[in-house]
Amino acid sequence: MLTAVAALALTILPLPQWLDIVRPAFLTLTVLYWSIATPRAGGVGLGWLCGLLLDVVQGPVLGQHALALSLVSYLAVREHQRIRSKPAFQQSLIVFGALAIYEFMVFAIDGWSGHPITSPLRWIHTVTGALVWPAAAAILSQTGGRRS
């Protein structure tokens, strides 16, 4: 839970414009990690809560990130056995896919609720998120060792 708050802080940390675009979705990565590593403690509930917090901070509609994050964390929990056994590179690819699903959900809900942002820049963070994943997983496993 503390890591989720830290990830949220990283998400709203003010950055210059160009760095902001490539900023990975730290909160999504954290939720993904916990869903894969400890499906019982993390999982769908954590995803939903974190998503709601994210909605309050930056979403135009409440429930938008909550839905997207709970979907992604559900997929991660369902496939956690298979994802864990993969090497780091393939894990990154899977994370890239999950981030793409997440961003597509947010994008679709943006459109339905009448707040569309069609700029292709919004998709960049899925790539950087996948690149950051090995490091993020390593850091999170350090904190997780103490916690569980």
Added chain:
Amino acid sequence: MAAFGTAAGRPLQGRGGSPGFRFTLYAALSIVVMFLDQRHGWLERARYVLQASAYPIQLAVSSPSAAWRWIHESFEAREALQAENRRLQALQRDLELRSMRFEALARENGVLRGLRDALPPVAERWLAAEIVNVQLSSLRQRVLINRGATNGVFKGQAVLDDKGLVGQTTHIGPWSAEVILITDPEHAVPVQIERTGLHTIAVGTGDTTFLALPYLPPNADIKSGDLLVTSGLGGVFPAGYPVARVTEVHRDAVQPLAQVRAAPLASIDTDRELALVWFRADHPAAPIADATGDLRAGNATLQPQAAPPHPPSASAKGPGARPTTPPASSRPRPEAAAPATPAAEEGSPAEEGPPSEARAPAAEPEMPAAPAPTAEPEVPAAPTPTPPGAPPPEEQ
């Protein structure tokens, strides 16, 4: 320790059912939440509480930069402070002289308008607010300020800085509020060109350096350097506050509309402090509260103007249809881009009241009427022999 090794063999049906069941539950919950938030605004209360709970995190994130600024300010050199003091004193003297002149002008204006006393200024109360240095959403133009409902801030309140309009509040928490900037792609300000009185709408572009004016016909009387002020329509901003200055006007013969850009006067990307304003509701320059619906209708009628509307019916009716259309005063001047002129002509018989009050209701139907289909049947009656139903670009 490899965290992936924990909880490996245990079944997942520990509490709350299988992940699939839980996901369905949470997904349904979030869809309900989204629906309520979007359609009815019933979750204002919940949002209020949640925003309060998120505020400590946001404050914590912004505290390093705030602390740095504080340290920087407290160790500033004495000479710099003295220089700033001198500069501020000169500025204050200058402003005092100007405000003296302003009071005289206001009295003179009141006399000219036939009022007994000069009106009090439209702004009743000011409150300075500081920007909390957090990133709300990367591709939207929002900022968080450190004033909320406990300071009396309400939703849809105008936010200014010392140079011009900045935005309006959207989500209110107890101690914080989210401000949508005028440059946000979802924001639009009803504005008036100060030189001509022409009404239009300035839309945010997502770029802090310019606004777009997408609803102007190519023959509109606008040029680079024109000042845009708020028009008072729309129910949020009072009339007469500076918004932006026109920087470039592109008139393309192929395009049905002129492409106009304007630079916001407020220094949006460097501001540290903003001002929240409360307005007198009974002041003639105050925002018209119920004009929001008209604005939306005006936007809707602006949409179909690219195609020539109903050419057969226009040619069939001809000049006979003329008396039924109300804005007959626009007939001698067939520019579709002079909405303020007929409005002023219509308002002139009822000039006893404050003019801005008389002008504002008359101008409301004028915004859609400027390039709207209703004005088109009059084209055959115009002195120039234009084909019936011709689009506005060919009239001039």
